[in-house]
Amino acid sequence: MESYQGLESEADYARTSEIIKKPPLATLISSERGDYDSIRNRLTHARVYSYEDKSLPDKIKTPNVAYEQHSTLSVDSWAPNIIIHELDWDDYEQQYIQTVYQDLHAEFVKLQNNKQKEIHTHIPVRYESLIASAIDAGFSPLGAFKRSIGHKIETCLVLVLADDKHSHNQLPLFPEYGVTDGLLTIIPTVSEHCEAFFAEQQDDVAVFWSIFPVRSYTEVKHYCQEARLNNILGVGITASVIENSSQQVVGRVHLRPVVPPKVADVGYGIFPEHRGKGYATKALNLFTQWIFSEAGYVRIELGIKEGNEASERVAKSCGYVRESICPCRLKNQDGSFSTQISYAKVSPFYCDKGEKIA
Structure with missing residues (x-):
């Protein structure tokens, strides 16, 4: 049940860059994205x-x-x-x-x-x-x-x-305490979640549907460590899906703003040993509700590799509508490219014409 937005690529996410040309104290310089620990x-x-x-x-x-x-x-x-x-x-x-x-x-x-x-x-x-x-x-x-x-x-x-x-296309902070439906809780990803994120890459199904190369343990750990600061900087939100009964990390969700204001794309994935429980649908529904009601986004887009029927069922179950087919849009592990099936959902607080509903 893997959507194409997995671990993000360097090309997709902006990195902290030089803001001013020379000043040592006022210059914010980084060749890599920042995080609390590393x-x-x-x-x-x-x-x-x-x-x-x-x-x-x-x-x-x-x-x-x-x-x-x-x-x-x-x-x-x-x-x-x-x-x-x-x-x-x-x-x-x-x-x-x-x-x-x-x-x-x-x-x-x-x-x-x-x-x-x-x-x-x-x-x-x-x-x-x-x-x-x-x-x-x-x-x-x-x-x-x-x-x-x-x-x-x-x-x-x-x-x-x-x-x-x-001008800053503000990305709201995902709440530190998370959001929950009673069965699952979605909380900001932290470095302690890297074991579960790394284990996902050992699964052939997840790797097959992913558009990103398999990452080393160190790279995955940095990715988890960097999640919160990337949210603060407006780069994107990465959050972990927690099973309330066991407190295990069972999956992940992602949100990234795109160029038009209040439009974002979303990704999700449930880790192998927790599939078949309906968690992908529950997590995407819960995350989508927060994006619309609390983050104030108007439209969410979702891209799925052609043939990933499980992920398409999840998108449809959550009210996402199939909009288009984009040939040669998503990269495969062998260097070839797959067709993207594009889904989207409009906020219930807005009509199809983009006018806010009172």
């Missing part, structure tokens, strides 16, 4: 240089709120058009984590307009709630970098205060 070993280490803009205040205080919160502002001499913002992590209290960026928004806009500079904020990746708060306040993720803090290496996400130049 990004520290695979991203370029950002070296901190001196800051030179003396007209910029060293500190700003959150105004008109009931708590004390300070931020540090600085300008990298290699990127004078960018103001770098960081919260003073020792100052903020947990109960204000959801509002701190909203409280600072007016100050950011004022500073941006007065100085004619971009505002970048750096947030350690472990502060997921704070990242979500910054995104809600109008920041868009750009990439990630690592730096030295004493004897420790810390990985940070960089977000820019969004404007016309930095």
Whole structure:
């Protein structure tokens, strides 16, 4: 029951790339996608240089709120058009984590307009709630970098205060606690799930219907480790399907935004020893419901290799409609190409003409 979107290919998924030409601190450089665990070993280490803009205040205080919160502002001499913002992590209290960026928004806009500079904020990746708060306040993720803090290496996400130049097709964060129908729960993929993901590649049926080459254990582990940060960066969502009774990882689902706004393609797969239980249909239904109701997407597309009747039955059972046949669309393991059978489903909150239903 394998749809064609399995482990993603390098060509399909954007990687964290150089955002600015030269600056060491403000540059987000990576030859590979970042993640919470291994990004520290695979991203370029950002070296901190001196800051030179003396007209910029060293500190700003959150105004008109009931708590004390300070931020540090600085300008990298290699990127004078960018103001770098960081919260003073020792100052903020947990109960204000959801509002701190909203409280600072007016100050950011004022500073941006007065100085004619971009505002970048750096947030350690472990502060997921704070990242979500910054995104809600109008920041868009750009990439990630690592730096030295004493004897420790810390990985940070960089977000820019969004404007016309930095339009971001925001991909909602899949909930950390997951979604469930009582039988299955779909949660964000983490490195601990890599054993099940790797075992799938040992199955002849899964390999036959996949369009991607078999990956090494290390590659699969990196893929699982990178899943959450890729979601934050807007690259795509990879989530694991958990059987509630056993707490085993029984499958996976994927979502990737495509070029038109609010359109995405979806993939799914149930691991060999758990097939025949109707889990593929249940997982795709559950994931589809979240994509429409919570993520706000209008259309989901699904491509299946010609001849994969089991996957077609799953798509039809979940209300996906067969739309077209695309010859030579999907690559096979032997280097040949198969025909893609294209399915799609439109959100129940929109009519066929694309108008929102009240």
